[in-house]
Amino acid sequence: MNGLHDLGGKDGLGAVAPPPEEPVWKADWEKHAHAMFPLAFRAGFFGVDSFRYGMEQIEPVEYLTSTYYEHWVHSVTHHGVRLGHLDPEEIEKRTQYYLENPDAPLPEGQDPDGELVAFIEAVIPAGATAARPGDKAPKFAVGDRVTVVNEVPKGHTRRAGYVRGRTGTVIMAHGEMIYPDTAGNDLGEAPEHVYTVQFTNAELWGEESAEPNGTVTFDVWEPYIVPATAQETAA
Amino acid sequence: MSASHSTSPVASDHQAEVVARVKAIESIMIEKGLMTTEAVDRLAEIYENEVGPQLGAKVVARAWTDPVFKARLLENASTACAEMGIGGLQGEDMVAVEDTDDLHHVIVCTLCSCYPWPVLGLPPNWYKQPAYRSRMVREPRKVLREEFGYAIADDVEVRVWDSSSELRYWVLPQRPEGTDGWSAEQLEALVTRDSMIGVGAPKAPQAAA
DSSP, X not given: OOOTTOOTTOOOOOOOOOOSOOOSXXXXXXXXXXXXXXXXXXXXXXXXXXXXXXXHTSOHHHHHHSOHXXXXXXXXXXXXXXXXXXXXXXXXXXXXXXXXXXXXXXXXOOOTTOHHHHHHHHHHHHOOOOBOOOOOOOSOOTTOEEEEOOOOOSSSOOOOGGGTTOEEEEEEEEEEEOOHHHHTTTSOOOOEEEEEEEEEHHHHHOTTTSOSSEEEEEEEEGGGEXXXXXHHHHO | OOSSSOOSHHHHHHHHHHHHHHHHHHHHHHHTTSXXXXXXXXXXXXXXXXXXXXXXXXXXXXXXXXXXXXXHHHHOXXXXXXHTTOOOTTOSEEEEEEOOSSEEEEEEOSSSOOOOHHHHOSOOHHHHSHHHHHHTTTOHHHHHHHHHOOOOOTTSEEEEEEXXXXXXXXXXXXXXXXXXXXXXXXXXXXXXXXHHHTSSOOOOHHHHO
């Protein structure tokens, strides 16, 4: 979707202002919000692509003004409700309850064998790769000049606005990986070859506006790109 | 509740609402057997004490002292890190990119906040916020100079890696001068999180003395 989350190259969003130090968590609730990502993944709420799509659908003003972990909570809720794991009325009722009774405890855990702790301890070092080695022949190779197709799908995609229609050079080929344009839209993994494409700053921002002596790389799935010659000569 | 946020009534109302909402969702997940506070505590402990930039620093220091390992790291960062017991969630397929005299790398994720957790831990807040995500691809030299106090010479290419797929890029910085003969253990102390993101240099050897 052509959403506000697609921030690359937007101007006017202020200072980065990195503090010298900061804790891993700004508040206790962030730990709980973080843990919901692997645990709701385990429970079948989402894969990482649909998790991202849930965040992309946050109302734009809220997206820009709320924090990272609020985005996570939003996506957990979005998918939990959508798939029937969470009842929205129950969430509202309990939110009101905990607002009025901030010290009220959480319910007793229902995991006598410690399976959830074991899952956390297993999934963090193991991860869940998106690589799906297959036998589909790649259409492109390192060194190829390619243009990002100027296609703007409505659902989840990783086709960032600032690279659409731009021409660059393939500098790495990574094999087949889960395709976000299907996986993020409940359409299955449908793996596609992934390539890293390098663009000059001038190609992205124009000769006059670009910083000198710089490049940007962006990873694309095969359907995002076409050979450059056709479009370059037409342009 | 944390005191790190604004204390205005609106902000604290909002924080209270977020805290209550997280608790509400967690309470439902606990009753369904999908979540426990023990699992939350264990995850928090892992990212506070076990998985963080100290792991990336070990990898970098080894690469600085062991050219054969460095070649393996640049060939396939995930398998090289796995030799040291490092890897996993949000770093299943990592790529280490090497700074040279002519080339400086920096990482960003413009579409969300992708970051190589197994070597750097969880990302700092500024990495996840709109200003860094929007500006780093458009004016990286300016952001590095003005926001991070890190000026890159004009004749050095700045290459920004936008982590749009599940590949997780991170920077192998240049070994600081004046560290000849240092062991990997000594060098580890010079490797900062920011130097592996590409927004800072490793510490100077005097700083570790």
